Amino acid sequence: MNWWEKGWYRQHPFTLLFWPLSLLYRLIALLRRLGYQRGWFKSFAVEKPVVIVGNISVGGTGKTPFTLWLCAFLTSQGFTPGIVSRGYGARITQPVRVTPLHLAADVGDEPLLLAAKSLCPVVVCPDRVAAAEYLLATTDCDIVISDDGLQHYRLQRDLELVLIDGQRGLGNQHLLPAGPLREPVSRLQSVDAVIVNSGDFALAKHKMQLKAVTPQALDGQSHWPEQTQAVTLVAAIGNPQRFVETVKSVGIEIKATAFFRDHFAFDEHSLADIEGPVLMTEKDAVKCRAFAKANWYYLPVEAELSDEFKFWLRQQLRQWRD
Structure with a gap:
């Protein structure tokens, strides 16, 4: 915000x-x-x-x-x-x-x-x-x-x-x-x-x-580890605090956050210094798949x-x- x-x-x-x-x-x-x-x-x-x-x-x-x-x-x-x-x-x-x-x-x-x-x-x-x-x-x-x-x-x-x-x-x-x-x-x-x-x-x-389900890898190949490390949250949505609370509600530890303006156009340079593992919203994931790393995930939610x-x-x- x-x-x-x-x-x-x-x-x-x-x-x-x-x-x-x-x-x-x-x-x-x-x-x-x-x-x-x-x-x-x-x-x-x-x-x-x-x-x-x-x-x-x-x-x-x-x-x-x-x-x-x-x-x-x-x-x-x-x-x-x-x-x-x-x-x-x-x-x-x-x-x-x-x-x-x-x-x-x-x-x-x-x-x-x-x-x-x-x-x-x-x-x-x-x-x-x-x-x-x-x-x-x-x-x-x-x-x-x-x-x-x-x-x-x-x-x-x-x-x-x-x-x-x-x-x-x-x-x-x-x-x-x-x-x-x-x-x-x-x-x-x-x-x-x-x-x-x-x-x-x-x-x-x-x-x-909104109910969160199991995080998914952006590369479509990696799997969410059973004992995951603390994650860096990445979001470019209207209310990122809601994302923070959703992640906490499913027991995932947050070590850092990187929030951008709503609809921000991500590229590999804008996320180059972000330390993984990364967890982002599903809406942001569609913009990042082309340059995603193996430890980048998104958190799907269902209404x-x-x-x-x-x-x-x-x-x-x-x-x-x-």
């Missing part, structure tokens, strides 16, 4: 200096949403249902493991899901179907991970309308998951699912740049479900937990949702069954 984010979540008074800009951001966000609601700006519907997975704050809230869980759940209910995503950091102007041959720099780290683990088609493009249309035209998908698509109002949606970080909450509840919010807290009252990740949040009716949420979601899915 950089010093700016610390101000958001630890109530540093310097953030108040940016409060006037936060008010301007709020006005723009409200007018933009109102513009799509009133038809001042054109939005587009696609021929299949669209499920939004998003948040109202910047930084990690657990959207990626939730999206993987959602893909598996939809498949178990007889649907054929596909995913559209922006492809953060990638220079993309037209829809691109993610394949194992792509690098994170080509399509973004999260889409690459989603495509590898979900086994569902993933299309990236800054224009999610174009991405969704391409996905439906080139695959047999019958439901579209829009990853981090809550604020992309050009794409009409049928269901909005919002993730909240239960450890950090919404910080000082100011909008950017004085706080971490993309939209006002009141936006949560209009979404279909608020899901809190690993903690509590007053407006969340549903809970998600677990309550039975109450599964029941609620089944009820929502009924409207789209043939």
Whole structure:
């Protein structure tokens, strides 16, 4: 977490200096949403249902493991899901179907991970309308998951699912740049479900937990030793402290940490001085496989949702069954 984010979540008074800009951001966000609601700006519907997975704050809230869980759940209910995503950091102007041959720099780290683990088609493009249309035209998908698509109002949606970080909450509840919010807290009252990740949040009716499984080697050949040494944690995610706590919860000793900004583009030089064994997040691992050493590992996590949420979601899915 950089010093700016610390101000958001630890109530540093310097953030108040940016409060006037936060008010301007709020006005723009409200007018933009109102513009799509009133038809001042054109939005587009696609021929299949669209499920939004998003948040109202910047930084990690657990959207990626939730999206993987959602893909598996939809498949178990007889649907054929596909995913559209922006492809953060990638220079993309037209829809691109993610394949194992792509690098994170080509399509973004999260889409690459989603495509590898979900086994569902993933299309990236800054224009999610174009991405969704391409996905439906080139695959047999019958439901579209829009990853981090809550604020992309050009794409009409049928269901909005919002993730909240239960450890950090919404910080000082100011909008950017004085706080971490993309939209006002009141936006949560209009979404279909608020899901809190690993903690509590007053407006969340549903809970998600992340369960760590056995670490895996980046080179695909080494094995996690039964008596491992203390590890150096490497992470470039929105909330690295969550990773620290997850690692501790499975009994792995930490000797050092190396945290980078979210979505940092790793190369062999940026990690050249890191002492192994290294343990990183799965999202970061997809960017490091090409130059990984034998004692570099990643820690997979799986989302677990309550039975109450599964029941609620089944009820929502009924409207789209043939």
